[in-house]
Amino acid sequence: MAEEEPNVFxxxxxxxxxxxxxxxxxxxYVMSTSPVTALFCYALSAVLDAFDGWAARTYNQSSRFGAxxxxxxxxxxxxxxxxxxxxxxxxxxxWIQMSTIxxxxxxxxxxxxxxxxxxxxxxxxDNPVLHLYYTNRTFLGFMCAGNEAxxxxxxxxxxxxxxxxxxxxxxxxxxxxxxxxxxxxxxxxLVHLVTAAQTIVKYDTDAILAKRRATPKKD
Numbered sequence: 001m002a003e004e005e006p007n008v009f010x011x012x013x014x015x016x017x018x019x020x021x022x023x024x025x026x027x028x029y030v031m032s033t034s035p036v037t038a039l040f041c042y043a044l045s046a047v048l049d050a051f052d053g054w055a056a057r058t059y060n061q062s063s064r065f066g067a068x069x070x071x072x073x074x075x076x077x078x079x080x081x082x083x084x085x086x087x088x089x090x091x092x093x094x095w096i097q098m099s100t101i102x103x104x105x106x107x108x109x110x111x112x113x114x115x116x117x118x119x120x121x122x123x124x125x126d127n128p129v130l131h132l133y134y135t136n137r138t139f140l141g142f143m144c145a146g147n148e149a150x151x152x153x154x155x156x157x158x159x160x161x162x163x164x165x166x167x168x169x170x171x172x173x174x175x176x177x178x179x180x181x182x183x184x185x186x187x188x189x190l191v192h193l194v195t196a197a198q199t200i201v202k203y204d205t206d207a208i209l210a211k212r213r214a215t216p217k218k219d
Contacts, residue, residue: 011061013052017069020045020052024077031084035159039152045077046148064115067122071111075104081151088158102186106193113196116203127195133188143188146181153178 008014027041052070056062082100086093114122123134133140153175162170 008063008065011056011063011066012059013056013061014063014066014069016048016052016055017066017073020048020073023048024073024080027077028080031080031155032087035156039156042077042081042152045073049074062121068111071107071122075107078148078151079104081155085151085154085158089154099182099186102189102193106189106196109196109200110192113199113203116200125195127191129188129191130195143181143185146178147185150175150178150182 023041023045027038027045030041031038049070052066056066079100082096086096089096111122125131125134133143153171157169157171157175161172164170165173
């Protein structure tokens with residue numbers, strides 16, 4: 001009897017991922033006008049991010065498609081939030097743009113390097129910074145939560161700046177407190193970018209050398 005072919009599209013973690021996408025789309029649709037709804041959907045999508053990983057481990061349903069789906073949902077959600085922040089904070093557009101570019105490009109290149117080399121998961125690295133980032137769930141969760149908190153605080157501040165203390169809005173203090181976390185997260189993304197580029201260049205170099213060796217030399 002032939003072995004039943006698994007339907008990766010219907011893996012439990014991927015079903016959770018589809019739900020996250022729906023929530024992200026709703027959040028994007030109302031982000032400029034309905035902050036309560038936008039925050040609820042965005043936050044719920046972020047919470048479900050923890051459950052898709054749990055489902056993948058519990059039911060042994062890890063997949064490349066699921067990893068890509070998870071990363072794309074995370075990155076696109078943050079990118080959409082940053083787009084709105086550019087509207088609310090026009091004087092900071094350049095820095096928001098740079099943050100988004102580093103975030104998107106580093107994760108894309110990292111995943112591409114993982115697939116190119118045939119690695120089982122993108123969460124393994126010989127780089128000490130990335131090794132800590134991916135093997136220590138407390139550190140990973142702290143960095144991701146702190147990074148999201150920074151952007152979400154800026155988003156909330158655009159609608160409700162809160163009471164003032166010494167002439168500065170309360171949410172401005174909160175943003176300043178979590179800003180170092182977002183900064184370190186961007187630095188880790190740069191490490192992703194550099195190490196992934198090195199991996200791909202090594203792959204290219206090995207392929208070029210192998211091709212040269214396989215090509216007969218002309219007398």
